[in-house]
Amino acid sequence: MRLINKITLIFLGVSFIVFLIGGLVTYKVIGDEIKKEEKWFLLERLTSTEKYIGRKQPQNPIIRDKVIILPQKDSILTDNYIFSDTIVYHRTLERPELHNKLEVGKKIEGRFYKITLYDIIIEQDDIIDGIVESLFKTYLILLALVLIMGWILSKRLLIPFEKTLQSIRHFDIKETEPVEFHKTGTKEFKRLNQFIENMSSKIRRDYQSLKEFSENASHEIQTPLSVAKGKLELLQDTPLDENQQQLVKEAQKSITNISKLGNMLTLLAKIDNHEFDTRNQINGSEILEEIIEDYKELIYLKGLKMDLDIEEDVQVSINSTLFEILVNNLLKNAIKHNVNTNGYISVEMNRAYLQFKNSGILLKSDPNLLFGRFKKENFKTNSLGLGLSIIKKICEVNNMSIDYSCKEQEHILTVYFH
Numbered sequence: 001m002r003l004i005n006k007i008t009l010i011f012l013g014v015s016f017i018v019f020l021i022g023g024l025v026t027y028k029v030i031g032d033e034i035k036k037e038e039k040w041f042l043l044e045r046l047t048s049t050e051k052y053i054g055r056k057q058p059q060n061p062i063i064r065d066k067v068i069i070l071p072q073k074d075s076i077l078t079d080n081y082i083f084s085d086t087i088v089y090h091r092t093l094e095r096p097e098l099h100n101k102l103e104v105g106k107k108i109e110g111r112f113y114k115i116t117l118y119d120i121i122i123e124q125d126d127i128i129d130g131i132v133e134s135l136f137k138t139y140l141i142l143l144a145l146v147l148i149m150g151w152i153l154s155k156r157l158l159i160p161f162e163k164t165l166q167s168i169r170h171f172d173i174k175e176t177e178p179v180e181f182h183k184t185g186t187k188e189f190k191r192l193n194q195f196i197e198n199m200s201s202k203i204r205r206d207y208q209s210l211k212e213f214s215e216n217a218s219h220e221i222q223t224p225l226s227v228a229k230g231k232l233e234l235l236q237d238t239p240l241d242e243n244q245q246q247l248v249k250e251a252q253k254s255i256t257n258i259s260k261l262g263n264m265l266t267l268l269a270k271i272d273n274h275e276f277d278t279r280n281q282i283n284g285s286e287i288l289e290e291i292i293e294d295y296k297e298l299i300y301l302k303g304l305k306m307d308l309d310i311e312e313d314v315q316v317s318i319n320s321t322l323f324e325i326l327v328n329n330l331l332k333n334a335i336k337h338n339v340n341t342n343g344y345i346s347v348e349m350n351r352a353y354l355q356f357k358n359s360g361i362l363l364k365s366d367p368n369l370l371f372g373r374f375k376k377e378n379f380k381t382n383s384l385g386l387g388l389s390i391i392k393k394i395c396e397v398n399n400m401s402i403d404y405s406c407k408e409q410e411h412i413l414t415v416y417f418h
Helices: 003-056 124-155 159-169 187-236 242-272 284-301 320-336 367-371 387-397
Strands: 062-064 067-072 082-090 095-108 111-120 280-283 305-310 315-318 344-349 353-359 401-407 410-416
Touching: 003 067, 003 095, 003 111, 003 124, 082 111, 159 187, 187 242, 280 284, 280 320, 284 305, 284 320, 284 344, 315 320, 320 344, 320 353, 320 387, 320 410, 387 401, 387 410
Parallel strands: 305 344
Antiparallel strands: 062 067, 067 111, 082 095, 095 111, 280 315, 344 353, 353 410, 401 410
């Protein structure tokens, strides 16, 4: 939901609560005011009635509509105003209605009178109906105005914010040009744009520094490793006893692993930095068959049985280099972690997924944990524990998903093309 819509709903909700409380307050104030006015009206009528009695000095009771005058033979309590509610028949409406009643004793021209006056009361239901109707209409007007103003604000006042979001969406860490923002006179948007500009500049500087460090470190490490490896190869040509030869082989193996580790970590850094963002529709079937052809000799030497089910012309949206790395790692994994006798590799590919099945030892842990960096089922092997991490990372940056399962002694790795 858009920000302006949330603000509008919150404002309307608060307004509804205010209108509800305001309605109750209005009902109380209007009700009290009406009661005061009814009392004042009866008191004014009482003054007129006293003047009438003073002029006429009636000897007999007078009973008229809403006025009763009863002459008293004996003295009574005077000026004792008693207000009450009662039901009186309304001649015009031809039905009983609630009336306000005033009873009082008066001494006029030396004689005592009991005076009773009536006046129709405005009922609570009428007051409530009037208040509800007026507040409802007012709320409808407020609703229409808020919606119109919200639409106008979203089109005008929030334009700089929308432009800022657009600039963020088009931000590319590999570009050197500064992020351009829409000019605005709103102080908060200016601060937001300034913060994003500073942050994006820092991110790009950090990215360039990290990229240069990774490339330089990889290059500088490979050079001394190559020199050391060459010198160890020269040592193998010199007369050495069995222990010395074993030490040289272990040193060569360690140097080779360090070289591979540097290359694989550099590759992961490049994938993380989106240096393979360029995607094309590639013929995955063709690339897969070419890579398998390159490994056929190794598969034959290990005595593994190969079963292929590859659909023709499967198009995959991915960087071709990354797809080759993905397939190479999957195939290497299937060969390296296979059994020594009666092993097999099954490869299936269609427009939905790419699947590798291979025989292997039963896993003791959750297969999906092996996607973490430097995670290995058996730490005694010479595996670096980065192959599956690279496969997982390639799938993540290309909106693919990967599943690893192990059923008894069969390992199944499936890459789904979404």
